[in-house]
Amino acid sequence: MPDRGQGTLTQELHQQLRSAILDGRLAAGAPLPATRQVASELGVARNTVVTAYDLLIAEGYALPRKGAKTVVADVAGRRERRAPSHLEQGLEDPRLNPLWRTPFMRPSPPRSLPERSFRLGIPDHRHFPHDVWRRLSAQSLREWSKTHFSYPPSEGVPALREAIAQHVAFARAVACAADDVIVTSGAQQAFDLLARLLVTPGVTQVAVEEPGYPPVRAAFAAAGARLVPMPVDDEGLCVDRLPEDVRVISVTPSHQSPTGVALSLRRRKALLEFARQHHAVVIEDDYDGEFRFGGRPLDALQTLDRDALVFYVGTFSKSLFPSLRKGFVVAPAWARDALITVKQCADSHCDTITQSVLAAFIRDGHLARHVRRMRSIYGERRDALLDGLRRELHPWLEPIPSEAGLHLAARIRDPGLAPAILTRMLRHLPGAQSVGDYAISALESPALTFGYGVIDADEIAPALKRFRRSLEELCGA
Structure with missing residues (x-):
């Protein structure tokens, strides 16, 4: 610090600490650093710091504790107020992207629900094999500690991609190889990546189910798509009402969200034929199709696809647990490299350890x-x-x-x-x-x-x- 009088230094340090407390940068209850440490780092006499702390205590901004560090007092009610800004007057801030000034999908207000409820989209954790997951986690940590701490592939670690390819082939008859699989941070990131890949802002028309899963609409709206809501009946998406200039169609054919109906085989074939004739692509969201309670399940759209039109999106949030945050896209060969590039730009990679645990969990038959x-x-x-x-x-x-x-x-x-x-x-x-x-x-x-x-x-x-x-x-x- 510049060579100035002790009084001036004390005042400056006191004012900076006071401002940090009032602004909330120093939270209530947080201990202030030891006076010797502050003095050493600032290159000032310890008495300068002690005096500044004493002023904060005298003004009620800090609380002394016998035998322990001084802590920040709770001064929420005393924080300085700025003059009301245009935000506080209810106007929008022009510095924000117009889409996010009035977001397409606002966060739902928190609801206090009992543990046992009719809540949607949450699997039961009580029957999960926690002991198996802990053992595989410990094993993966041991293996990880022997490897270099480098960036893993953006598309996912090879073991998990191989495991996912085998799993969806067995569970959903989805024909793919490990190279076709891109691992994502949940299905939501998959939708976001596909929107970035497939949408030309202000031009591309995207058909979405009405009613349908709001995060899908939000991802495409954020990418600048022109949304085309499509009605749903007891056979699923009304394919015969698709406009000819739609280029992306998002659908939940196995279990429509939220009505639960399945897209009929007749409409599955019609949807793929529409996409082929109009040079469109289909995003198949198969978020909980592993749980079937009727007869033989209808083939996935990706299974029926013979023209590389379908992006198959899956997630482990329903089959395992939401906080796992692992999803995937089975992409057509023509789009695979571009999708990996988008993933690399958006997120670089998913965490290695959890990928390894999940790969072992699938490979050893625990998921099935x-x-x-x-x-x-x-x-x-x-x-x-x-x-x-x-x-x-x-x-x-x-x-x-x-x-x-x-x-x-x-x-x-x-x-x-x-x-x-x-x-x-x-x-x-x-x-x-x-x-x-x-x-x-x-x-x-x-x-x-x-x-x-x-x-x-x-x-x-x-x-x-x-x-x-x-x-x-x-x-x-």
Whole structure:
């Protein structure tokens, strides 16, 4: 520091610390550095630092502790206020991208839900083989410590890509090799990468399901796509209504999100023919297709594809657990290198250790065994939910046909009762949602959707009975 008087140095240090506390850079309860350490780093006398600390204590910005370091006081109510800015007046900040000033998909307000609820998209962690995962994690850490701490391949470590290729070939009849697989940080990153790859801002038209999965719409909207909402009925996406100038079609054919219907074989073939004739591509989101409860599953679009039109997106968030943050894209050969380049620019690579653990988990057969076990458990819950809907709620709700996944939906028979039914749903069926939450515009046929990933079978019937009694009161029964 420049050679100045001790008083001036004390004042400057006191003012800087005071500003840091008021701005929140020094949080309440945080210990201040030892006076000897500060004096040494600043090249000043220790008395200068002691005096500055004493001033902070006298003003109430710091609290002394006997035998321990001085800590920052809680001064949230005393922070200096700037003059109201244009943001505080409710105006948008022009420095932000217009899309994100009013985001296409705002974060949902946090909801306090019981652990066992009808929440969508969450698998049950109680039946997960935690001991196996811990053992494989320890093994992977030992192996990792012997290797160089270098950047792994952007497309994913070879062992995981090989394991994924074998898994989807066995579980979903998806024909691919390890070189076709690009590992991503969950399915959401897969959508973001594909949007960057396939969309020319302001030009490319992307067909999305209506209702459909909001994060998919958000990814393509953020990339500058022109979204074309496409209706969904009991056969899935209405392919015959696709505009001819659509170049990307996003679809959930195995288990439509959120209605749960499957895209019929007739429409699967029609969709691939449309893409072939109009030089379009299809993004197949197979987020929970491993859990089947009916007859023979319909072939994946990627399996039927003979013209390299389909990008197959998968995730382990539903089959294992969401915080794993591992998904993948099976890409056509013509797009593979470009997609890897986009991945490298956006994220460089996924973490090596978790990739290695997941590769071993799949390779050693643990994933297949876990899916078989959970399919039985989820099937029991699904049966209980369907039985309860038909037995308790038939006058008000009509289940929508669904044979896969971790949720199912039911239409409201009388749309005029929808607002009152939705209000009571929030009170009696925590976690259940309105299908309208997934739509861009108001739906003609309102519906509810129920998850059964984290609610036990014996808890479903009592919850539906309570809901029925509430609806009977509504209707004066």
